[in-house]
Amino acid sequence: MKVKPTRLIGVYSNPNRSPVKHVVTICYECEIVGGELKAGGENIEAKFFPADTIPQLAFDHKILVEDYLKTLKGVVN
Numbered sequence: 001m002k003v004k005p006t007r008l009i010g011v012y013s014n015p016n017r018s019p020v021k022h023v024v025t026i027c028y029e030c031e032i033v034g035g036e037l038k039a040g041g042e043n044i045e046a047k048f049f050p051a052d053t054i055p056q057l058a059f060d061h062k063i064l065v066e067d068y069l070k071t072l073k074g075v076v077n
Helices: 061-072
Strands: 002-014 023-034
Touching: 002 061, 023 061
Parallel strands: none
Antiparallel strands: 002 023
């Protein structure tokens, strides 16, 4: 899928985010500009979910999604 970043949601850095190594994640809101959603790399599946039915996510990715949903409501961290 091709996307165009439209807004920075947050930068997440914590040595304990991943049990493997220190990971820094940059979360963006993006506009889809082409292509198709498909899995790749470590992922075996890729899907879109309504905001109220997002399944359990790995590591602390739930926090990233919650922060994005706050931006939709106009709540600033």
